[in-house]
Amino acid sequence: MKKNVFVLMSSLVVLGTALAGCGGGQQAAEKPAAGGEQPAATPAAEAKPQVLKLNLHSEPPTADPGLAEDTTSGAIVRATFDGLTRTDESGHPANSAAESVEVSDDLMTYTFKLRDAKWSNGDPVTAKDFEFAWKRVLDPKTAANYAYQLYYIKNAEKANKGEAKLDDVGVKALDDKTLQVTLENPTPFFLELTSFYTYYPVNQKVVTADPKWAAEAKTHVGNGPFKMESWEHKNKLVLVKNENYWDKDVVKLEKIEFSMVEDENTELSMYENGEIDWAGAPLSALPTDAIPALKDSGKMTTQPIAGTYWYKFNVEKAPFNNVKIRKAFTYSIDRQSLIDNILQTGQLPATGAVPPSMELKSGGYFKDNDLETAKKLLEEGMKEEGLTKLPPITLSYNTSEGHKKIAEAIQDQWKKNLGIEVKLENKEWKVYLEDLHEGNFQIGRMGWLGDFNDPINFLELYKDKEGGNNDTNWENPKFKELLNQSALEKDPEKRKKILADAEAILMEDMPIAPIYFYTNSWVKKDEVKGVKVDGLGHVDYKWAYVE
Amino acid sequence: MIRYLGKRILFMIISLFLIITVTFFLMHSIPGGPFTSEKNVPDEIKKSLEAYYGIDKPIGEQYVDYLKRVITWDLGPSFSEKSSTVNDVINRGFPVSAHLGLQAIAIAITGGITLGVIAALRHNKWQDYSAMVIAVLGLSVPSFILAAFYQYFFAIKWGLFPIAKWETFEHTVLPSFALSALPMAFIARLTRSNMIEVLAQDYIKTAKAKGLNTIVITVKHAVRNALLPVITYLGPLTAGILTGTFVIERIFGVPGLGREFVLSITNRDYTVIMGTTVFYSIILIVMVLLVDIAYTIVDPRIKLSDAGKE
Numbered sequence: 098m099k100k101n102v103f104v105l106m107s108s109l110v111v112l113g114t115a116l117a118g119c120g121g122g123q124q125a126a127e128k129p130a131a132g133g134e135q136p137a138a139t140p141a142a143e144a145k146p147q148v149l150k151l152n153l154h155s156e157p158p159t160a161d162p163g164l165a166e167d168t169t170s171g172a173i174v175r176a177t178f179d180g181l182t183r184t185d186e187s188g189h190p191a192n193s194a195a196e197s198v199e200v201s202d203d204l205m206t207y208t209f210k211l212r213d214a215k216w217s218n219g220d221p222v223t224a225k226d227f228e229f230a231w232k233r234v235l236d237p238k239t240a241a242n243y244a245y246q247l248y249y250i251k252n253a254e255k256a257n258k259g260e261a262k263l264d265d266v267g268v269k270a271l272d273d274k275t276l277q278v279t280l281e282n283p284t285p286f287f288l289e290l291t292s293f294y295t296y297y298p299v300n301q302k303v304v305t306a307d308p309k310w311a312a313e314a315k316t317h318v319g320n321g322p323f324k325m326e327s328w329e330h331k332n333k334l335v336l337v338k339n340e341n342y343w344d345k346d347v348v349k350l351e352k353i354e355f356s357m358v359e360d361e362n363t364e365l366s367m368y369e370n371g372e373i374d375w376a377g378a379p380l381s382a383l384p385t386d387a388i389p390a391l392k393d394s395g396k397m398t399t400q401p402i403a404g405t406y407w408y409k410f411n412v413e414k415a416p417f418n419n420v421k422i423r424k425a426f427t428y429s430i431d432r433q434s435l436i437d438n439i440l441q442t443g444q445l446p447a448t449g450a451v452p453p454s455m456e457l458k459s460g461g462y463f464k465d466n467d468l469e470t471a472k473k474l475l476e477e478g479m480k481e482e483g484l485t486k487l488p489p490i491t492l493s494y495n496t497s498e499g500h501k502k503i504a505e506a507i508q509d510q511w512k513k514n515l516g517i518e519v520k521l522e523n524k525e526w527k528v529y530l531e532d533l534h535e536g537n538f539q540i541g542r543m544g545w546l547g548d549f550n551d552p553i554n555f556l557e558l559y560k561d562k563e564g565g566n567n568d569t570n571w572e573n574p575k576f577k578e579l580l581n582q583s584a585l586e587k588d589p590e591k592r593k594k595i596l597a598d599a600e601a602i603l604m605e606d607m608p609i610a611p612i613y614f615y616t617n618s619w620v621k622k623d624e625v626k627g628v629k630v631d632g633l634g635h636v637d638y639k640w641a642y643v644e
Numbered sequence: 645m646i647r648y649l650g651k652r653i654l655f656m657i658i659s660l661f662l663i664i665t666v667t668f669f670l671m672h673s674i675p676g677g678p679f680t681s682e683k684n685v686p687d688e689i690k691k692s693l694e695a696y697y698g699i700d701k702p703i704g705e706q707y708v709d710y711l712k713r714v715i716t717w718d719l720g721p722s723f724s725e726k727s728s729t730v731n732d733v734i735n736r737g738f739p740v741s742a743h744l745g746l747q748a749i750a751i752a753i754t755g756g757i758t759l760g761v762i763a764a765l766r767h768n769k770w771q772d773y774s775a776m777v778i779a780v781l782g783l784s785v786p787s788f789i790l791a792a793f794y795q796y797f798f799a800i801k802w803g804l805f806p807i808a809k810w811e812t813f814e815h816t817v818l819p820s821f822a823l824s825a826l827p828m829a830f831i832a833r834l835t836r837s838n839m840i841e842v843l844a845q846d847y848i849k850t851a852k853a854k855g856l857n858t859i860v861i862t863v864k865h866a867v868r869n870a871l872l873p874v875i876t877y878l879g880p881l882t883a884g885i886l887t888g889t890f891v892i893e894r895i896f897g898v899p900g901l902g903r904e905f906v907l908s909i910t911n912r913d914y915t916v917i918m919g920t921t922v923f924y925s926i927i928l929i930v931m932v933l934l935v936d937i938a939y940t941i942v943d944p945r946i947k948l949s950d951a952g953k954e
Contacts, residue, residue, distance in 0.1 A: 156725065156899075158724055158725050158726050158727070159725075159726040159727045160727070161726070161727065164726050164727075237688070237692035237695075238692070238696070240689075240692050240693045240695075240696035240697075241689075242679075242685055242689060242693065244689055245685060245686055245689065257688060257689065257692075258686075258688035259688070309727065311727050312727035312728065312732075329899070330728070330732075330736050330899065331736065331737070331899030332809070332810050332811075332897075332899040333809075333811075356808075356809050356897065357897065357899065358808050358809065358897030359894050359897065359903070360808075360894045360895045360897070362792065362895075363795065363807060363808045363895055363896070363897060366795060366796075366799070366800055366807050366808075367807050367808060369800070370799065370800055370803075370807055372806070372807060525676075525910075526676075526910065527674075527675065527676025527677070527680045527910075527912055528674070528675045528676050530676060530680045530681065530682065531675045531676045531680055532675075534680075534684060543682070544682075545682075565684030565685065565686065565687075566683065566684045
């Protein structure tokens, strides 16, 4: 008898705690609605200290612009370095470390005149630093993953592959202040590229003296608006204003303190408690469960970024060797309802491959949720293949709650709209990537985020069957030729037309089913102004201030 | 004793060698490598990366190289953290995890033994039930729920402690308590059941009959015997807690070693997988040895010698 009482009591207590836990969660989620007003209501001091407290999410893998290849490193590198050009407040590349640019008529030679500027340690920034930095990235010994970002420069690819000498690469410091760059092909978007971090300079003296210069705050030297004050690895990173920066009068912020908290719920709690000024993208993400409440409170900012979430078809495996069947599957997805009910963060339905910020044809290439055409195409496609019944179909994705929800919704739509049963399969990330790259899939999810603001970023993926990121085994000679043409075209309007034709072919053959264009969502304190998140999701704190 | 220790250390080295071998080959047999990525890079870059990290060599050669590295304790560069070596990763993370772990173990041992002893002394009374409810909760509530619960009440609602980060002593309090819940509950239950058994034995009755008071009986005679299983449990527990725990470190933003065990596998960060595994194994093996030595201190009847076994 006594034992029963004990069992009853302990289960009640456990149940009670569990319920209390649920209640706590709801309250936490509702809090921003009420608590959000508070910071604004506190009397504003005459001059707010110009300090920004942010969460970096995780330890930046590197602070070396030549080796950086991820968002976290990118944010730190962008704050502590300055490229020839820098994406300005309106989203266009403007001269930054360069004072002026001269472009030859054939768009093949760019001559940059540098500003008088200094490194954070007082050394002058010279054209030689740029030359050194780019050749260093291309040197196979540096083992820089993003070296291919420099392949637009003459002989860069060959040098990186060891087929040419580094001295043959088309970058040359004519004198301390003049940098001449020769390109492989006319590249109309080259000034976009020079604002990307792989094109940033490094201080030759510092880097040659100490190969581990970028690992600690003490030895880190940059030419950007901020410099590193301290870096407690995996815990805290502090940037302060760089008094040697050429445009220091524009920089209002005195200090940025980054904490490194990986848990998204903790991050949001810290924001709600006033310990940090910003939560969510672009450095981290908002917890999915908190998004509906944050959205309703009106505090959440959502901004489209240049990225496409798509399903890839393996065009060498039945039934997706048939273009009509591929189209039927693509057309019958109801993207808008997926976004409204599952994703809930204002993504845009994708009916083309290229995201809106670099759009080639507005309105896309097909209608979202076009059931009628889909059914007709499926019937025709099956007839063409002589099928009465489709073979078993598997949709693969990498293990993650988000991808699973999307896959389940689309599985359901296909079942309802086309009457097709699709099996779902998930795999661990790296196993999944390997399978996809090797063609062991029928339909697989993938996303692509642009590195710079040009459609070629997205179209190039499907140029070669063997290209490392194609995965679909699809190839089209016409498509290939159009892309080759676009590389030689100097007139931007004509080039856009060529690329639009290419995208049309891609959407006609449909080796991929575009699902949605990515967005970034975040919450921030009202007094934080001027933090610039560009169309690629890159964040720049140069113009940030606290009001 | 010396002979026994020598033999144990030899066995420790052999088991470490086996651990390294098995981990090394298992790790290389998982599909995908450190450079498998969403943005596939040209083959030439991949090759130069592989050459840079020395994973282009035949696997046997890599294995021998790695054994040499372990002996010199130079664990190589990390793949995902480009500016750090595995030694850096361990040197930075371990002190933090060990600090947090020691605090948690201190709480777990004192709290657990106290609860266990109280429960045993007041067997089947309300004190017993309350102590065991706490223990059941500690065992059954997952640490991430407990951590979120602490954060919500102690940090957000009452503002007593910071929510996360690792700076001052205040920052260490919540994670220490969250981390200690499970071992504390386990120790409490172990202590309780052993105490109940010990208290029913004849020599305790004798002590009572002699007129010794309860405190002396408990502390001097009962607890000592009841603690042997607790000590056994402490060995692996200490090794596990000192090297950090992923969930607690993640939720409280603690820059410890726990995350490396998990994330290195996701990233296929070969050198970090090996480094953390070897490091953990060393600590575990040493702890097990220490436990065996501790037995002799608590219970003089136990002698460390291999004479009996032969």
